[in-house]
Every structure is written in C-alpha cells, then in structure tokens.
Amino acid sequence: MMSKSRFVQFSKPLLGTEEAQAAYDTVMSGWVTQGPRVAGFESEFAQAVGSTHCVAVSNCTTALHLALQAADVGPGDEVVTVSYSFLATANAIRYLGAWPVFIDIEPGTWNMDPARIEGAITPKTKAILCVHQFGMPCDLTGIMAVADRHGLPVIEDAACAIGSEIRIGESWERIGRPRGLAACFSLHPRKVLTSGDGGVITTNDAELDRKARMWRQHAMSVSDLARSSSSQVIIETFDEVGYNYRMTDIQAAVAREQLKRLDDIVEARRALGRRYLELLADIPGVELPVEPAYARTTWQTFGVLLPKGVDRTVVMQGMQDAGIQTRRSTFCCHLEKAHAASPSRFALPVSEEVYARNLGLPLHPQLGHDDQDYVVASLRAVLKGHAA
Numbered sequence: 001m002m003s004k005s006r007f008v009q010f011s012k013p014l015l016g017t018e019e020a021q022a023a024y025d026t027v028m029s030g031w032v033t034q035g036p037r038v039a040g041f042e043s044e045f046a047q048a049v050g051s052t053h054c055v056a057v058s059n060c061t062t063a064l065h066l067a068l069q070a071a072d073v074g075p076g077d078e079v080v081t082v083s084y085s086f087l088a089t090a091n092a093i094r095y096l097g098a099w100p101v102f103i104d105i106e107p108g109t110w111n112m113d114p115a116r117i118e119g120a121i122t123p124k125t126k127a128i129l130c131v132h133q134f135g136m137p138c139d140l141t142g143i144m145a146v147a148d149r150h151g152l153p154v155i156e157d158a159a160c161a162i163g164s165e166i167r168i169g170e171s172w173e174r175i176g177r178p179r180g181l182a183a184c185f186s187l188h189p190r191k192v193l194t195s196g197d198g199g200v201i202t203t204n205d206a207e208l209d210r211k212a213r214m215w216r217q218h219a220m221s222v223s224d225l226a227r228s229s230s231s232q233v234i235i236e237t238f239d240e241v242g243y244n245y246r247m248t249d250i251q252a253a254v255a256r257e258q259l260k261r262l263d264d265i266v267e268a269r270r271a272l273g274r275r276y277l278e279l280l281a282d283i284p285g286v287e288l289p290v291e292p293a294y295a296r297t298t299w300q301t302f303g304v305l306l307p308k309g310v311d312r313t314v315v316m317q318g319m320q321d322a323g324i325q326t327r328r329s330t331f332c333c334h335l336e337k338a339h340a341a342s343p344s345r346f347a348l349p350v351s352e353e354v355y356a357r358n359l360g361l362p363l364h365p366q367l368g369h370d371d372q373d374y375v376v377a378s379l380r381a382v383l384k385g386h387a388a
C-alpha cells in the first residue's frame with residue numbers, strides 16, 4: 001500500500017495562468033508597488049468580507065502590529081491572547097513593548113475560551129487578541145460580550161480565516177466584517193488565498209484606517225498614488241515614525257485573481273474536510289476537530305489529535321516514509337524560548353495537550369480523493385505499527 005514514489009503535499013496554493021498574467025500585466029504597467037492595484041484589491045476585499053475599510057500591507061504580522069498600535073497598545077501594557085498559535089500572534093504584541101497574557105483554549109475548537117478572559121484582565125490590559133485558528137471562527141459573540149463589559153478593543157487574528165463564516169444572532173457573515181475593532185488576514189502560500197506574501201486589515205473604524213495607511217508607508221502625510229495623481233505639487237511631511245509595510249502592486253494583482261477563486265476554494269476545502277471527518281472517525285484514540293454550530297471553517301489546516309501516549313515525531317516520520325507531508329499544525333508560544341519571559345500567569349493544560357498531540361494532515365483544493373484515502377490508510381497503518 002505504501003509506495004515511496006508517491007508524494008502527497010501538505011499544502012499547495014491554487015495558482016493559474018490568470019495570476020501569472022495579472023503579475024505580468026502589472027510589471028509591464030510600470031507601477032509595481034502600492035498603487036492602483038493595491039487600491040483595487042482593498043475595495044474588492046472589503047466588499048468580499050463586508051467591512052467599511054480595508055488596508056493592504058506586507059503580511060499579517062505587520063497587519064497585527066499596526067492594528068495593535070492603533071488600539072493604543074504600548075510599553076508595559078498587557079494583551080489577552082492565546083499561546084496556541086503561530087508565533088506572529090504574540091510577536092506582534094512584543095513589537096510594541098507590551099506583554100501577551102496567555103489564556104487557555106477550548107477543547108475541540110482549539111480556540112480562545114471566552115470563559116477565561118475575565119480572570120486575565122488587569123488594569124494594564126489594553127486589548128484582546130483572539131485567533132480564528134486554522135480558519136475555525138472563534139466564539140466572537142462570547143469574546144465580544146466580555147470585551148464590551150470591560151471597554152476593551154478586540155483584534156481578530158484572522159490570518160487563516162479568509163472565507164470562514166460565523167453566525168452572529170440569526171445571520172451568517174464572513175470573518176472580517178469585523179466584529180472587533182479590526183481583523184488581520186494573511187496571504188502567505190499556506191493560507192486560503194495567496195499573493196506570495198501579503199496582509200490585510202479590515203475595520204469599520206475610519207481613524208484606524210487612516211493611521212494604518214499612514215504608518216504602512218513611513219508615516220508619510222500623503223500617499224505616492226495621491227501625489228502622482230495630483231496636478232499640483234504636493235510636499236509630503238513625516239510627523240511620526242512609520243514603517244515600510246507596503247504591499248506591492250504585483251502581489252495585489254495576484255491577490256485580486258485569487259479573490260475571484262475564493263468561493264470555489266472554500267467549497268473544495270470544506271468538502272475535503274467533511275470527507276476527512278468521515279474517513280477518520282473510527283481510528284481508535286484519534287480525536288477530531290469540532291466545528292461548532294456558529295462556525296463554518298475553511299480547514300486552512302486540518303489537524304487531528306493523535307491517540308494519547310503516541311510519539312508524534314515517529315508518526316510524522318512514518319507518514320513521511322509513505323511519501324506524505326504532515327506538520328505540527330501550530331505551536332504553543334509560551335513553550336518557545338522567544339516568549340519564555342512573558343508573564344505566565346495561567347496554566348495552559350488544554351493548549352499544551354492540543355499542541356503535543358496535534359498532527360496536521362494534507363488538505364488543499366488540488367488534493368484528490370485517492371490521495372486523501374491514501375493519507376487515512378497510511379495514518380491507520382502507522383498508528384497500528386506504533387501500537388504493535
């Protein structure tokens with residue numbers, strides 16, 4: 001059954017001639033960074049998720065940095081967040097000299113447990129940074145209720161959640177409207193859509209939009225696009241310290257083509273996710289992710305919890321030997337040296353267990369059913385061998 005010549009990729013972006021042509025056209029247009037195509041992408045993305053404003057930046061990490069800065073997070077402040085996430089979530093807080101206060105996640109969804117927020121709030125708390133992990137919407141209704149009681153802004157780390165949907169009250173909406181102050185998305189190749197790299201901030205707050213636009217381009221008082229389009233000479237000023245967090249027009253041109261594929265990509269991913277849930281259901285000891293009634297995920301990463309006591313590295317090697325790429329899904333920031341100094345006020349048993357047992361399986365829109373069957377059969381065989 002296990003043939004070494006077979007290769008199943010963990011993740012593979014769906015890019016075609018449309019994206020290549022769009023990049024080509026942009027190069028030939030002569031305007032290659034933060035120009036008309038970035039502006040076009042911003043309005044199309046805002047429309048796709050239902051936000052009033054949208055700011056394109058270089059990646060999701062810089063998006064988080066700007067959103068937190070706009071929420072007035074600064075040195076010595078605290079931001080309540082989860083440890084069970086990619087390092088960028090906590091890093092963005094540290095860029096501002098603030099501290100992440102890690103709270104535990106819920107079993108099943110592996111997302112922030114709203115019941116734990118209140119106990120983490122102190123006079124130093126400036127914001128809540130929740131994560132829609134692996135594309136699974138977190139319980140925004142529960143999180144917003146606590147945030148509103150305490151007057152705290154919520155930033156949504158939606159790096160993995162382009163195309164994910166959440167039910168608020170009786171109606172469904174895409175992540176990014178946003179429900180908090182801002183949502184931040186990633187266009188890295190492992191995400192649902194990609195432009196190589198890229199990030200997006202969506203917000204309904206005009207002031208956040210203005211600040212993010214200014215900061216992303218060295219805090220210049222007027223954009224290149226506005227300056228170049230004006231018949232009058234404009235003398236720009238720099239009134240504060242900004243950053244170079246620009247998205248290029250080449251990236252935006254690719255991203256616009258990707259956006260046209262969003263519905264198809266999400267449908268394909270959801271169908272594969274449903275199929276995995278069925279195929280994996282009877283493997284002894286394996287625990288599957290839970291999609292709650294208020295969420296429609298994209299399975300940006302499809303992870304399962306391996307049986308307790310199983311050595312994940314051995315399983316990963318077994319899968320690798322069968323020609324199948326697997327990953328650890330994500331990390332626990334507090335277990336990495338980079339965040340060892342963060343004030344660790346709470347035990348995080350669920351995060352640590354989910355981190356230790358989580359195995360990400362291949363899932364991308366080009367994955368065939370035969371590949372998926374092969375992944376499941378191989379996992380079954382590897383686990384059986386492990387138990388023997």
Ligand SMILES: Cc1ncc(COP(=O)(O)O)c(C=O)c1O
Nearest residue numbers: 059060061086088159186187188
């Ligand atoms: C939850 C989460 N937040 C933030 C990021 C950072 O995204 P980017 O690579 O676009 O900076 C990632 C990327 O993997 C992520 O998974």
